[in-house]
Amino acid sequence: MSNPAGMPVLEPAEGARDQHMVINMGPQHPATHGVLRLVVEIDGEIVVRVYPEIGYLHTGIEKTCEAKFYHQVVPLTDRINYLDPLANNLCYALAVEKLLTLEIPPKAQWMRVLLAELSRLNSHLIWLGTHAMDIGALTVFLYTFREREDILRLFEAVAGQRMMTSYIRIGGLAMEPPLDFLDRVQGFIRTLPEKIDEYSNLLTGNPIFRNRLKGWATFPPRTQSPWASPALHCALPASTSTCAATCLTPATRSSSSRSRSQTTPTAGPVTKCASSRCERA
Secondary structure, three states: OOOOOOOOOOOOOOOOOOOOEEEEEOOOOHHHOOOEEEEEEEEOOEEEEEEEEEOOOHHHHHHHHOOOOHHHHHHHHHHHOOOOHHHHHHHHHHHHHHHHOOOOOHHHHHHHHHHHHHHHHHHHHHHHHHHHHHOOOOHHHHHHHHHHHHHHHHHHHHHOOOOOOOOEEOOEEOOOOOOOHHHHHHHHHHHHHHHHHHHHHHHOOOHHHHHHHOOOOOOOHHHHOOOOOOOOOOOOOOOOOOOOOOOOOHHHHHHHHOOOOOOOOOOOOOOOOOOOOOOOO
16 A cells, blocks of 8 residues: 555554455545545454545646636636535635735625525535435435526526536626526525425435434534534534534524524424434434
8 A cells, every 4th residue: 555755554453464454545536536535444344443634636726726827717716616616716716806905896796695605505405415315315316406406507597507617706707697697596595495395304204314314423512612613513502411502404594584692493304413412313
């Protein structure tokens, strides 16, 4: 097994040298998407230990950017995270605009935010659908990709591309959106809540989904705060015995209308708190 400079050698555990194998997985492995290398110690089909090495990036994008003009980098930012590419466009554009002290027109600003949010929804739909499929609940994958298709059609309407749009540019946007774009977005947003309810009906009581997830990857309070764990995992419990905060689930779509002083929001239907102390777990 190759060992790059600075990469510690993972030797089989003492007393297991004849039974355990140490193998290299990635970063070229299709399951690691070129961004992660795992040095794995296995006992047959059982993973005993794993040493993860992060920091790889597709095709050396960071190095490639050094030889390009600012505006030539925009298509590369799409490809850093192809599930949420417009957010990457936005982050890069904001950084360059700050360096150049550029002021962006208000219409372009809110269009950027709108597109970044649609891109985020697109990313979450892929996550939920493929995650459910990977653990054996196939149907919801077909449902989430139905809504993802609607979002990709919106991207195609503004940019002519479905995924790698390069639509957010330094200084604004590549072009004006279609005149009916906002109406199309509103139509999609109006129908999305009932679609999320369908996901909930498929997953919340699904024994495959519950048995594979309940009680795994818990985040104790002392870990959440230092790691700045997002609400997607679970907010800090209000006490040591119960979790008074809620996970950020699709059901919290109406949370903006609730008072910020509310101390016990209603739990969402898809993702439940994994804490062993949580009464909803």
